[in-house]
Amino acid sequence: EDQVTQSPEALRLQEGESSSLNCSYTVSGLRGLFWYRQDPGKGPEFLFTLYSAGEEKEKERLKATLTKKESFLHITAPKPEDSATYLCAGGTSYGKLTFGQGTILTVHP
Amino acid sequence: AAGVIQSPRHLIKEKRETATLKCYPIPRHDTVYWYQQGPGQDPQFLISFYEKMQSDKGSIPDRFSAQQFSDYHSELNMSSLELGDSALYFCASSLRDRGYNEQFFGPGTRLTVL
Numbered sequence: 086e087d088q089v090t091q092s093p094e095a096l097r098l099q100e101g102e103s104s105s106l107n108c109s110y111t112v113s114g115l116r117g118l119f120w121y122r123q124d125p126g127k128g129p130e131f132l133f134t135l136y137s138a139g140e141e142k143e144k145e146r147l148k149a150t151l152t153k154k155e156s157f158l159h160i161t162a163p164k165p166e167d168s169a170t171y172l173c174a175g176g177t178s179y180g181k182l183t184f185g186q187g188t189i190l191t192v193h194p
Numbered sequence: 195a196a197g198v199i200q201s202p203r204h205l206i207k208e209k210r211e212t213a214t215l216k217c218y219p220i221p222r223h224d225t226v227y228w229y230q231q232g233p234g235q236d237p238q239f240l241i242s243f244y245e246k247m248q249s250d251k252g253s254i255p256d257r258f259s260a261q262q263f264s265d266y267h268s269e270l271n272m273s274s275l276e277l278g279d280s281a282l283y284f285c286a287s288s289l290r291d292r293g294y295n296e297q298f299f300g301p302g303t304r305l306t307v308l
Binding site: 117119121126127128129130131134172176180181182183184185186187 | 198227229235236237238239242249250252282284286296297298299300301302304
């Protein structure tokens with residue numbers, strides 16, 4: 086059974102305090118590892134797709150990396166507006182996304 | 195840039211009633227996905243369509259049905275509603291011909307069953 090596990094469940098940071106979120110996955114026929122940001126009551130907002138081990142992608146204060154079993158979302162010098170739930174998902178070629186439970190990030194000023 | 199449109203944004207129904215949720219994908223996107231997200235839960239895949247044909251099926255109850263129309267919009271029909279159906283329902287779309295599966299989500303429909 087496909088499984089995506091994220092840790093920690095919740096993370097509280099001070100503004101400027103860098104950290105990383107973890108996503109481990111077991112998805113049969115995995116073709117991509119996806120990161121989304123979700124604000125309360127809103128739809129997930131696409132951030133990154135990673136396709137092969139060793140791949141890295143960056144966007145502003147976020148950088149996503151991928152190994153054969155895990156992905157990391159690194160947050161450098163976060164700001165309060167980075168507070169959200171970050172979802173990791175594994176996807177097959179054209180099929181469903183299997184999501185992790187998410188990490189709730191809170192950045193205090 | 196145009197995004198996925200969902201309607202209605204909020205819906206309140208009584209138990210055993212029916213509901214219809216609509217999704218309008220990003221222009222030129224050919225694949226539509228439906229997800230259900232309960233309170234504090236991650237999105238759970240329900241069903242998807244590619245070129246108006248069902249392409250994948252997840253944990254969708256038999257009381258639910260869906261279809262994709264010739265203009266690529268999709269509708270999720272829910273009958274005999276139960277209290278446990280209260281959730282956020284998201285539609286996502288993607289363009290299969292791009293060779294990968296970046297799904298872009300709509301704002302969701304919040305369904306409350308009383």
